Amino acid sequence: MAPRLALRTRVAVIMHYADAVKMSNSGRLVSLCLANSAVHIRGLKDTPLGTLACANPASRLVLFPGRDSQELTPQLVASLVPPITLLIPDGSWNQARRAVKREPQLQGALRVHLPPGLQARHRIRAHADANRLCTFEAISQALGIIESAAIEQRLDDFFSIWVRRVLYTKGQLTKAQLACGECSGKGALVVGCLEPRQRRDATVRR
Secondary structure, three states, X not given: OOOOEOOOOEEEEEEEHHHHOOOOOOHHHHHHHEOOEEXXXXXXXXXXXXXXXXOOHHHEEEXXXXXXXXXXXXXXXXXXXOOOEEEEEEOOHHHHHXXXXXXXXXXXXXXXXXXXXXXXXXXXXXXXOOXXXXXXXXXXXXXXXXXXXXXXXXXXXXXXXXXXXXXXXXXXXXXXXXXXXXXXXXXXXXXXXXXXXXXXXXXXXX
């Protein structure tokens, strides 16, 4: 089911240990889909974060919005010397924020955020803000800018299937809905999983 993609970009997920055991955690899917990737666990007592491999320290990006972050654009990507390492803090909002602030290996990396106006198409955990993307969806959007729209689409297609299967396992989809791809979910936990993808203008892709 999962694609196995060999990309120039290396993706490293820095995951809080409390999130690693949750069924709804999507960050762990990175190691299934991307050959040049790794998931690192942080927050365990007396266990420091493992070394984050990086071929070019000057081209490290931390995907986390904030006042000092820059918008991730094709122009920004073109200004970096490849290969790029994309660092993804994963967990609750506060856990991810603390990782960006406290982890020495994230210091000095360029902090970036996704273009404004993007909304979550897949939702397993309830959230009032439709602009908050889950980890895997944020990664696929970022790789769409760094790599190509085709890479983003392959990851998104896989994630749509994974979301439906998780919702079915949690009893929020029927077997019939799972088979035909309907993805309403109880409590509006999923948003437009099978709507036609709203592609961004291909001219902004590199």
